[in-house]
Amino acid sequence: xxxxxxxxxxxxxxxxxxxxxxxxxxxxxxxxxxxxxxxxxxxxxxxxxxxxxxxxxxxxxxxxxxxxxxxxxxxxxxxxxxxxxxxxxxxxxxxxxxxxxxxxxxxxxxxxxxx
Amino acid sequence: xxxxxxxxxxxxxxxxxxxxxxxxxxxxxxxxxxxxxxxxxxxxxxxxxxxxxxxxxxxxxxxxxxxxxxxxxxxxxxxxxxxxxxxxxxxxxxxxxxxxxxxxxxxxxxxxxxx
DNA sequence: TTGACAGGTGACTAAATGGTCACCTATGGT
DNA sequence: ACCATAGGTGACCATTTAGTCACCTGTCAA
Numbered sequence: 001x002x003x004x005x006x007x008x009x010x011x012x013x014x015x016x017x018x019x020x021x022x023x024x025x026x027x028x029x030x031x032x033x034x035x036x037x038x039x040x041x042x043x044x045x046x047x048x049x050x051x052x053x054x055x056x057x058x059x060x061x062x063x064x065x066x067x068x069x070x071x072x073x074x075x076x077x078x079x080x081x082x083x084x085x086x087x088x089x090x091x092x093x094x095x096x097x098x099x100x101x102x103x104x105x106x107x108x109x110x111x112x113x114x115x
Numbered sequence: 116x117x118x119x120x121x122x123x124x125x126x127x128x129x130x131x132x133x134x135x136x137x138x139x140x141x142x143x144x145x146x147x148x149x150x151x152x153x154x155x156x157x158x159x160x161x162x163x164x165x166x167x168x169x170x171x172x173x174x175x176x177x178x179x180x181x182x183x184x185x186x187x188x189x190x191x192x193x194x195x196x197x198x199x200x201x202x203x204x205x206x207x208x209x210x211x212x213x214x215x216x217x218x219x220x221x222x223x224x225x226x227x228x229x230x
Numbered sequence: 231t232t233g234a235c236a237g238g239t240g241a242c243t244a245a246a247t248g249g250t251c252a253c254c255t256a257t258g259g260t
Numbered sequence: 261a262c263c264a265t266a267g268g269t270g271a272c273c274a275t276t277t278a279g280t281c282a283c284c285t286g287t288c289a290a
Contacts, residue, residue, distance in 0.1 A: 004137075004159075004160070012136055015134050015139065016134055019131055021127055031204075031205050032117055044119075080205055080210045080213075080214050084202065084214045086133075086201065090142055090198050091202075096199075099195050102196065103200070
């Protein structure tokens with residue numbers, strides 16, 4: 001049974017968080033290397049510290065980023081669990097087999113082709 | 116190398132499309148059963164036909180939904196490829212192993228528990 | 231203990247987004 | 261031919277959201 005309730009649900013925070021390119025870029029940076037500080041992340045973006053902080057808060061509230069304090073610094077880590085849950089919502093075992101095969105084929109072709 | 120360019124990129128359409136609960140619900144409906152018409156999908160929502168149509172257009176532009184015309188009807192199908200691409204962006208082989216195990220364990224516990 | 235540094239809050243403005251409506255086109259049945 | 265049905269467009273309004281700034285708190289080192 002599929003239902004559609006109103007109000008702010010848990011997954012809503014995740015999808016809203018992913019909707020902004022700056023936040024996705026922050027996730028990319030953390031995917032590349034974990035445990036960064038705000039200062040570190042800020043230096044890679046053309047935006048004030050406040051903007052970046054706001055984005056990090058949204059990512060943290062959504063559970064996509066988890067943090068740990070160390071002295072006066074705050075370290076940020078990527079949490080992949082919500083991403084996997086999104087995947088499992090619309091991709092079942094059958095589709096997963098098909099899609100992985102398709103993407104693998106695509107990657108193989110592009111390797112030969114160069115584009 | 117991770118870069119962060121401006122402008123509207125391809126994946127931007129996908130994430131923006133997923134950011135709305137009504138659109139996610141539409142994907143849920145199509146995940147449950149493919150090949151529905153606008154009329155069909157509209158009947159499950161408390162919204163005017165125009166609202167639903169707008170949402171379907173956004174999903175279609177993002178490539179999350181593909182369509183086929185049949186007479187005066189337009190049939191809608193779920194395309195799982197963009198979802199899988201999101202997954203692969205932030206979940207590599209190592210993390211995938213860990214996360215799947217974690218979620219499987221969680222599902223097992225909740226089965227016994229009932230919650 | 232004083233100054234520099236890392237992080238945090240609330241208010242504000244400009245732009246993007248969700249939803250509706252009046253109006254239009256095309257297909258199918260009788 | 262006719263009318264009901266399925267789908268489509270552009271304009272419009274209310275709400276949400278991204279980004280900045282003035283100002284505040286806590287930590288480290290000399």
